[in-house]
Amino acid sequence: MLECREITKNYGRKTAVDHVSLKIEPGRIYAMLGPNGSGKTTLMKMAVGLVKPNAGAFYYKGQPIGIESRKEIAYMSTEPYFYAWMTAKDIGKYYEDFFEDFSMKRYRDLLARMELTEDLKAKSLSSGMMAKLKIAVTMARDAKIYLLDEPLNGIDLLARDQIISSVLEAVSSDVALVISSHLVDELEKIVDTAIFMKNSHLVEVCGAEEVRIQQGKSIVDKYREIYGHGGEELC
C-alpha cells in the first residue's frame, strides 16, 4: 500500500535515514520504534513529501507519492503547526478546506471526548491539550493511512486511553496506521507489527504476537535487546 525503497536522506554530513526499504500493508497497525534521532520523523516526513529524499523514493499504491497520495495519507507531526490566533474551531475549518475526507462532525465528537472546546485558542493550550487537539483534527480525516509522530507524548493517562480508542476505531481492512513512539509499552498491545529504527537504519520488522508466541518475549524485551540497556528512552 505504502512502500519505500532504498530511501536515504542526508542533512549535510549527517545521514538521517540510510537506505531504508519498508512496506506498509492495509488492515494493520505499526509501531515505529527507536530512540530520538534514529530517523523515525524524517522517514514519516518523506512519506508525505515534506522532506525530499536524496536517494530512493516512497510509493503509494505503486505510484510515487504526490498530490494524489496526500488526499489519502493523514500525517500528524510532533511539532504543533497551527497559527497562535487560531481557535480549535478555526483549525477544524482549516482542515476542512484542505482535505476532502475531513469530517467536521467527527472532529467535534473527538474534541468532546478529549474534553476540549471549540473556542480554545491555540496559543492558550498546554502541551497536553495541543497533543489532544492534533490527534482530534488528524483522526477526523477519513484517510487510508494515518502516520502519527509521537501521539502519546506529554499526554495524561486518561487522554491516552481516548487516543488509543480513536486509533482502534480508525483501523479497518483497507486502512493502515503507523505510530512512532518511544513509549514502547503503551503500544505493545495495540500494534500488529513493530518497526525498529536505530542510527538511521531499519534494524528489524517483527509481528508483535509472533514475538510473544515464538520467542516468549514482549516488544519491550525486543526493544531492550536491540537498543541495549541505555534505558533512558524506555519508560
Add this chain to the structure above:
Amino acid sequence: MEFHSALPIYLQVMSFIKRDIVNGTLKPGDKLPSVRDTAIQYAINPNTVSRVYRELEIEGISYTKRGMGTFVTEDKDKICQMRAEMAQELVSGFLEGMGQLGITAKEAIELIHQSSGSG
C-alpha cells in the same frame, strides 16, 4: 484490563471470554461484541481479536452466523466441560506451587479448609 506483555494476547483474551462464559456473564447463545468493540474494550489490536474469535470457533466455544456476528455456543455440555478444564488447570497450578514449597496435596487440602473457614 491487565495483560502479561510477554504472553500471546490472543490466549489471554480467550481466557477472559471463557471465564465470562463459565461464570454466566455471557450466556449460551449470547452475541459477542463486534471485533472492533472488543478491540476497544480491551484496548488491543483488532487482528488479535479476529484471531480470538477464530480460535474460539475452532474450539467449538462460539459460532458465526453469516452477516450476524459471533455467538456463544448453546451446547451446555461444552460449557460444563470447559468449566471443568479451567478448574483443573487452576488446581494443577496450585498444587504445583504448593509442591515447590514442599507442601503435600493432603496438607494443601487442609489449608484450603482453614482459609475457607470450613475446616
